[in-house]
Amino acid sequence: MIVRKVLVVGAGLAGLSAAIALARRGAEVTIVTLDDRAEGTSITITNRAVDAIEALGVLDACIAAGLTPADGKSLFSAMWDGAGNPLPLSAPPVPATRLPAYIAIYRPDLGRILTDAAVAAGVTMRTGLSFTGLADGGGHVDVTFGDGTNATFDLVVGADGAHSAVRRVIHPGIEPTYTGWMSFRIVLEDGPEGPPGFYTLPAGTGMLATVRLPGNRLYLAAGKRMDHRRIDHSEAVELLDSVLAQYTAPLIRGIRDQLRNEPPVVARPFEYVLVPQPWHRGRVTIIGDAAHATTPNLASGGSIALEDGVVLAEELDRAESVAAGLDAFMVRRYNRCAMVVETSLAMMRSADSGSGSTDNTTLRSKALAELVKPY
Numbered sequence: 585m586i587v588r589k590v591l592v593v594g595a596g597l598a599g600l601s602a603a604i605a606l607a608r609r610g611a612e613v614t615i616v617t618l619d620d621r622a623e624g625t626s627i628t629i630t631n632r633a634v635d636a637i638e639a640l641g642v643l644d645a646c647i648a649a650g651l652t653p654a655d656g657k658s659l660f661s662a663m664w665d666g667a668g669n670p671l672p673l674s675a676p677p678v679p680a681t682r683l684p685a686y687i688a689i690y691r692p693d694l695g696r697i698l699t700d701a702a703v704a705a706g707v708t709m710r711t712g713l714s715f716t717g718l719a720d721g722g723g724h725v726d727v728t729f730g731d732g733t734n735a736t737f738d739l740v741v742g743a744d745g746a747h748s749a750v751r752r753v754i755h756p757g758i759e760p761t762y763t764g765w766m767s768f769r770i771v772l773e774d775g776p777e778g779p780p781g782f783y784t785l786p787a788g789t790g791m792l793a794t795v796r797l798p799g800n801r802l803y804l805a806a807g808k809r810m811d812h813r814r815i816d817h818s819e820a821v822e823l824l825d826s827v828l829a830q831y832t833a834p835l836i837r838g839i840r841d842q843l844r845n846e847p848p849v850v851a852r853p854f855e856y857v858l859v860p861q862p863w864h865r866g867r868v869t870i871i872g873d874a875a876h877a878t879t880p881n882l883a884s885g886g887s888i889a890l891e892d893g894v895v896l897a898e899e900l901d902r903a904e905s906v907a908a909g910l911d912a913f914m915v916r917r918y919n920r921c922a923m924v925v926e927t928s929l930a931m932m933r934s935a936d937s938g939s940g941s942t943d944n945t946t947l948r949s950k951a952l953a954e955l956v957k958p959y
């Protein structure tokens with residue numbers, strides 16, 4: 585391994601993946617992270633990110649905690665109209681692999697599994713500590729932290745999300761763009777009856793994702809076109825209710841009834857950013873949402889973040905210099921990640937224009953045909 589001391593900023597999917605994969609190859613890895621509490625929603629690890637989960641040594645734990653599909657089914661195999669009638673499907677591609685096509689899992693469970701694997705691999709976790717700045721000295725990087733301390737590393741990996749502080753240092757001026765849509769997500773502990781999957785409005789003008797998780801948990805994600813502003817909890821419940829009111833499917837009606845119990849609603853802006861290649865400057869790079877935050881239309885943002893971490897470690901392990909390793913990483917990652925960001929955004933825009941259903945089926949199939957290929 586060409587690098588010995590590595591700092592990973594952020595303990596989301598990208599940071600934990602990179603930290604585990606680098607530490608398992610012999611690097612001395614420290615993670616600093618503002619917090620390590622995953623939000624209380626669900627995530628679906630799709631396509632070849634399941635290979636990354638296996639490469640990180642946590643496949644069995646994720647399968648045990650999550651939900652996997654029957655053979656031949658992709659995440660997009662269950663599509664319904666707003667009234668709950670099945671929609672005709674052009675069969676979405678699934679990976680030709682012995683692994684499940686996806687794993688749907690409660691985010692706090694995935695966070696715990698990855699954090700445990702990082703600690704077991706020897707990663708030092710410094711939770712509650714922020715990255716504040718760096719100076720790349722050529723052969724090493726001097727980093728400053730929020731508590732005023734400094735440390736020196738061979739490599740810094742910014743996995744600090746869409747509003748990355750590391751990106752601000754090495755790619756100043758590149759910030760996420762708001763799409764005009766807010767996301768609202770809930771997990772009901774005892775979800776109502778009804779088939780999960782994607783529920784869509786005519787011409788693709790609206791879509792809800794529902795996923796059933798182990799323990800009778802039901803996850804729902806919805807979007808609403810609106811201005812970008814701070815939303816308190818009771819308004820979030822009201823806004824989500826107004827979205828669900830457009831659907832008459834029994835499952836969605838049942839979920840709407842349960843909104844009266846005011847379950848925690850996670851409201852976040854749908855934003856995107858795609859940093860032009862190369863993502864690295866000297867011995868500092870960014871991965872995950874810091875480099876390529878996407879709208880979730882392909883359910884792939886976190887999945888490609890997981891892939892990033894594994895590919896970064898693979899390339900640094902076989903490279904003869906840090907620069908060569910980071911260049912090789914870019915060759916494997918840029919087009920795949922750019923395709924996810926650009927296709928997801930095009931899907932969101934076609935929903936905006938009312939041409940959603942047809943366009944989106946074509947866009948999704950084309951993108952999935954790429955994403956089922958190994959990373």
Ligand SMILES: Cc1cc2nc3c(=O)[nH]c(=O)nc-3n(C[C@H](O)[C@H](O)[C@H](O)COP(=O)(O)OP(=O)(O)OC[C@H]3O[C@@H](n4cnc5c(N)ncnc54)[C@H](O)[C@@H]3O)c2cc1C
Pocket residue numbers: 593594595596597598599616617618619620626627628629630713714715716743744745746747748749767768769805852853854871872873874877878880883884885886887888889
């Ligand atoms: C509604 C919605 C649904 C989604 N569904 C899916 C899905 O089903 N499948 C999928 O693959 N993807 C999905 N995604 C995308 C996915 O959630 C993200 O792509 C993924 O979580 C990004 O992970 P990350 O590690 O890059 O960043 P983050 O999860 O944002 O992690 C960033 C980390 O950096 C830390 N941090 C930030 N700043 C600093 C600092 N200055 N110092 C120290 N630490 C810092 C934070 O504390 C955090 O730990 C969805 C997204 C949304 C909005």
